[in-house]
Amino acid sequence: MQIKKKYHFLVWLFIPLFLVSYFCFDLIWEKTWFFAIPLMGFLGMASIAFFILCITAKYKPGIFVGISVIAIIATTEIANSELFKSEKVLAATLMDDMSAIRLSLRENHTFEMVNSNIASEQVFTGNYKLNGNKIIFLDKHFDNDFIPDTLAILENKIVFQFNKDGMPDTSFARYFDIDKNRIKQIPNL
Structure with missing residues (x-):
């Protein structure tokens, strides 16, 4: 033919x-x-x-x-x-009504933050460091200031802010639920 x-x-x-x-x-x-x-x-x-x-x-x-x-x-x-990425040491998800943000921290001190909604997905990558129970993003991790540069790991949550009494703000869409945590023992505040 x-x-x-x-x-x-x-x-x-x-x-x-x-x-x-x-x-x-x-x-x-x-x-x-x-x-x-x-x-x-x-x-x-x-x-x-x-x-x-x-x-x-x-x-x-x-x-x-x-x-x-x-x-x-x-x-x-x-x-x-x-297959070729460093192993995940922490995986967490923030769910709200119309979107989800997935955070992955890797052994080589790189992160991936995936912001997805019904019509799009944005991926942010960069470096982070740990300071006690705090995650400090060294590179741009989001396209606005919704998620601050420093987050706190508390038990099974990653919290954005604390109220005036020093208690974590765990109101709707103000924290990540930790799905996987292989970071060595993290002290609580």
């Missing part, structure tokens, strides 16, 4: 477009979330169809492009997985 010359253009169009949209998915989702899934679905299905067409027609350049895209995506996913 011979791929017609006019389809060569489509192979070279759809497969690279799918790769570009894969790497820009967060931006597409943030700007036009209602358009992101149909776009990725269309480009993904078209890329798969043209890749299969290239395989059946033994069109070597198209097969090479398809395998290259698969290898690039697989390598990216493996590199971003937990």
Whole structure:
């Protein structure tokens, strides 16, 4: 089976477009979330169809492009997985009505703070240090001042603020629930 010359253009169009949209998915989702899934679905299905067409027609350049895209995506996913990251020593979650913030502290003194809501997700990474039961963020950890630079670990919570009597403020959406804590013994205040 011979791929017609006019389809060569489509192979070279759809497969690279799918790769570009894969790497820009967060931006597409943030700007036009209602358009992101149909776009990725269309480009993904078209890329798969043209890749299969290239395989059946033994069109070597198209097969090479398809395998290259698969290898690039697989390598990216493996590199971003937990496989190559330092082990988590603390994981905590702050839930409110419409969003969630997940905090992960790692052994190598890096953190990840993921702010997600129904339509988007922001990831902040950087360095932190511990001072007693306090977590001090050394890098920008949020896009506003909702979460301060210093947090306090108290039993199974990470608290933002204390009231005038020195008691932790555990009102709605004012603390993280600790899911995992492997930090060595932390003294309480």
